[in-house]
Amino acid sequence: VPTREPGGSHKEDWTSATAAALSGGVTMVCAMPNTDPAVVDLASMQATQNIAAMKALCDYGLYVGATMSNVSAAKKCCDNGAVALCMELDHATTDELQIDDLTVWMAHFEAWPSKLPIVVRAESKTLAAVLMMAMMYDRAIHVCALSRREEIMVVREAKRRGAKVTCGVAPHHLFLTDAHVATLPKGMADVRPRLATDKDVEALWENMDIIDVFSSHHAPHTKEEKQSATPPPGFPGLETMLPLLLTAVSEGRLSLDDVVARLHTNPRRIFGLPEQPDTYVVLDLDRAWELPDAMPQSKCGWTPFAGRKVVGSVSRVVLRGELAFLDGQVLADPGMGSEVRCLVEEPDSTPSSQIVRPAPSPSQKRVSMREPRTSLASGSLGERRTSLTQADEAGRPPPSPRAPAYVDRVALPQRTSSARAPFKSPLLGEPSAAPGSLHAGAVLSDFKGQHVLSVKQFDRHFLHQLFNLAHDLRVFTSRGPVDILKGMAMASIFYEPSTRTSCSFTSAMQRLGGTVVSVNDQSTSSVAKGETLEDFIRVMERYADVVVLRHPEKGSVRRVSTKMKKPIINAGDGAGEHPTQALLDVYTIREEIGTVNGLTIALVGDLKNGRTVHSLAEIVTLYDVKLKLVAPKGLEMPAEIVALVKSRGVSVTEHDNVDDVIADADVVYVTRVQRERFDDPAEYEKVKSSYQITPETLLKAKPNMILMHPLPRTGEIAEECDLDPRAVYFRQAEHGMYVRMALLVAVLGKA
Numbered sequence: 001v002p003t004r005e006p007g008g009s010h011k012e013d014w015t016s017a018t019a020a021a022l023s024g025g026v027t028m029v030c031a032m033p034n035t036d037p038a039v040v041d042l043a044s045m046q047a048t049q050n051i052a053a054m055k056a057l058c059d060y061g062l063y064v065g066a067t068m069s070n071v072s073a074a075k076k077c078c079d080n081g082a083v084a085l086c087m088e089l090d091h092a093t094t095d096e097l098q099i100d101d102l103t104v105w106m107a108h109f110e111a112w113p114s115k116l117p118i119v120v121r122a123e124s125k126t127l128a129a130v131l132m133m134a135m136m137y138d139r140a141i142h143v144c145a146l147s148r149r150e151e152i153m154v155v156r157e158a159k160r161r162g163a164k165v166t167c168g169v170a171p172h173h174l175f176l177t178d179a180h181v182a183t184l185p186k187g188m189a190d191v192r193p194r195l196a197t198d199k200d201v202e203a204l205w206e207n208m209d210i211i212d213v214f215s216s217h218h219a220p221h222t223k224e225e226k227q228s229a230t231p232p233p234g235f236p237g238l239e240t241m242l243p244l245l246l247t248a249v250s251e252g253r254l255s256l257d258d259v260v261a262r263l264h265t266n267p268r269r270i271f272g273l274p275e276q277p278d279t280y281v282v283l284d285l286d287r288a289w290e291l292p293d294a295m296p297q298s299k300c301g302w303t304p305f306a307g308r309k310v311v312g313s314v315s316r317v318v319l320r321g322e323l324a325f326l327d328g329q330v331l332a333d334p335g336m337g338s339e340v341r342c343l344v345e346e347p348d349s350t351p352s353s354q355i356v357r358p359a360p361s362p363s364q365k366r367v368s369m370r371e372p373r374t375s376l377a378s379g380s381l382g383e384r385r386t387s388l389t390q391a392d393e394a395g396r397p398p399p400s401p402r403a404p405a406y407v408d409r410v411a412l413p414q415r416t417s418s419a420r421a422p423f424k425s426p427l428l429g430e431p432s433a434a435p436g437s438l439h440a441g442a443v444l445s446d447f448k449g450q451h452v453l454s455v456k457q458f459d460r461h462f463l464h465q466l467f468n469l470a471h472d473l474r475v476f477t478s479r480g481p482v483d484i485l486k487g488m489a490m491a492s493i494f495y496e497p498s499t500r501t502s503c504s505f506t507s508a509m510q511r512l513g514g515t516v517v518s519v520n521d522q523s524t525s526s527v528a529k530g531e532t533l534e535d536f537i538r539v540m541e542r543y544a545d546v547v548v549l550r551h552p553e554k555g556s557v558r559r560v561s562t563k564m565k566k567p568i569i570n571a572g573d574g575a576g577e578h579p580t581q582a583l584l585d586v587y588t589i590r591e592e593i594g595t596v597n598g599l600t601i602a603l604v605g606d607l608k609n610g611r612t613v614h615s616l617a618e619i620v621t622l623y624d625v626k627l628k629l630v631a632p633k634g635l636e637m638p639a640e641i642v643a644l645v646k647s648r649g650v651s652v653t654e655h656d657n658v659d660d661v662i663a664d665a666d667v668v669y670v671t672r673v674q675r676e677r678f679d680d681p682a683e684y685e686k687v688k689s690s691y692q693i694t695p696e697t698l699l700k701a702k703p704n705m706i707l708m709h710p711l712p713r714t715g716e717i718a719e720e721c722d723l724d725p726r727a728v729y730f731r732q733a734e735h736g737m738y739v740r741m742a743l744l745v746a747v748l749g750k751a
Contacts, residue, residue: 007036014055020238020297025314033065034093041073056337091192140164147193149203168213187231220300239295246312278321323594444751470742483513491544508740582615584736605671607637621648632690
């Protein structure tokens with residue numbers, strides 16, 4: 001991506017370029033060296049790094065440009081974090097970067113560290129020449145912007161002969177031909193490489209298995225420059241790349257996993273780029289829309305795809321746990337982006353001839369390209385590896401004798417497929433594995449057989465894994481019934497009235513293929529005859545694989561768990577805790593807003609007796625949040641919970657009026673005054689109507705806040721609020737089912 005700054009900030013700068021990236025679903029860019037001055041030595045690189053550190057909205061890495069005279073100077077940039085060496089051999093973007101002397105090519109090939117890639121811009125015969133040189137020096141190169149049949153065919157043959165070459169293509173060379181030149185105003189169609197013929201474009205599609213990367217080749221020249229007497233070549237592309245590719249997915253020309261492989265998996269492997277924790281992109285695959293005359297974030301003010309109808313858009317981008325883009329609005333601040341350093345691993349046993357074959361993803365409305373899938377065995381969503389080499393005597397595939405460290409992680413070559421494969425979450429065990437077997441390395445597998453008693457058991461990494469599995473199960477079950485827990489039974493024991501929690505657990509178990517044994521009235525159980533709760537539960541666990549218990553006595557579930565051999569899940573213990581409600585509440589916040597970090601959360605209502613708010617207040621201390629507690633006198637949050645939350649560094653303020661907090665809150669979580677916890681009905685009557693959220697209340701709230709309630713409500717939220725899109729409490733109930741599905745899968749050892 002040419003960011004144009006320094007020297008060309010009227011076209012684009014680091015803030016506008018990275019805003020365009022986020023708008024297009026891109027969380028990391030590799031910046032081209034064609035700035036003014038060009039990035040060709042330590043001084044120019046550090047100048048660009050200083051600007052990017054202050055202005056970038058997404059993560060970034062820097063290419064250093066090769067010139068006729070900077071062989072040693074370019075090499076010194078490696079230690080300063082350069083991602084790759086960029087050699088512009090045809091149509092260089094500046095005169096300084098043009099290299100015409102083959103002996104200079106050779107010098108750069110010899111000097112540049114073999115652990116880092118060389119990126120080349122080369123066409124036709126120049127491409128053939130640089131491929132030959134790469135084979136002479138046994139160097140891996142990445143060729144960007146293939147556009148013609150002869151180029152893709154020569155790369156195919158080079159790969160067949162063992163050359164260590166990867167290649168990329170820009171969307172405009174897949175979706176535009178030379179016939180489109182006449183449809184654009186004079187100068188607007190000028191691009192390098194030039195738009196090719198129909199046959200050339202057809203050859204690119206036919207050889208998609210050879211293409212490793214989709215790259216935007218974003219070249220943001222202003223509309224005025226493009227319409228001048230000497231129009232500079234290039235198209236803007238960051239904001240249109242993903243909609244165009246998703247349209248190809250909707251048409252069946254690509255699978256979603258083809259896109260993920262070429263926009264995420266392969267670039268990371270080719271360039272040795274690090275993971276981006278808690279970073280993902282959410283797509284709306286069904287949205288049909290028309291590309292405007294100018295995309296909203298880039299400064300250039302035009303696009304060659306204006307008026308084109310596309311299907312699919314970026315809904316949300318979360319960068320390292322922070323919401324960076326939501327429904328057309330860039331929310332990241334300048335400086336939020338971090339420079340990535342090329343993290344090169346030592347060579348391992350993974351042969352370079354292993355391939356990634358993207359499996360087609362299911363059709364669905366919203367898809368989350370979540371990364372990283374940390375601590376998981378290979379074979380994650382969108383990856384299916386097959387060894388094409390012969391094993392040694394120990395059964396291990398031999399390492400590549402020719403490939404440097406970083407090439408051993410490149411996915412080469414690839415094939416697309418039109419077949420529809422069944423959805424498979426990377427967090428679920430293999431169907432062919434023995435019963436109870438664990439998915440190697442998966443964090444959730446450690447929870448097999450564990451009791452779920454309190455939110456104190458959870459850490460943030462566990463929540464990340466659980467919520468990813470919940471998301472995948474939502475997609476999975478939308479395609480029909482599943483049998484992950486077939487042959488297993490859940491005992492559902494509720495000694496307090498419950499509709500949502502008991503039905504949610506029952507539905508979760510049944511959707512996973514399991515069965516349910518229910519006891520919903522203490523008076524009809526043997527406990528009514530004098531049997532202890534411990535004995536009754538120990539009998540019930542003989543009939544089931546997992547027990548879900550709600551009981552009016554605080555601490556009862558924990559007490560019973562000490563006598564049990566099978567897992568028990570706390571579905572609420574009096575005024576104590578409700579850990580699964582807390583899980584679904586955090587999941588709801590993440591799904592509805594995109595992140596939990598940086599939010600102000602207001603808890604409103606009966607904070608003394610409400611076990612849901614007790615658990616929620618504790619679990620959100622895993623994140624960077626502020627808590628505002630609003631309760632009538634006598635129903636304040638217990639002092640020990642307030643002290644615990646504060647001890648974990650969370651800002652807590654207490655209030656008695658909703659109006660004090662409504663304007664600042666990102667989440668307003670309302671809970672009813674719990675009549676069943678009052679010994680004196682008169683005391684309940686005094687406080688039952690202390691607060692009511694009305695449409696007038698919501699007029700003072702943020703446009704993107706969410707209104708939550710664990711339900712049932714008894715008047716604390718007016719029914720008129722149901723029409724407000726910020727009211728999420730009914731979706732909150734649905735989210736709970738998927739979280740409980742994920743939890744059942746984890747405790748029953750199928751994760």
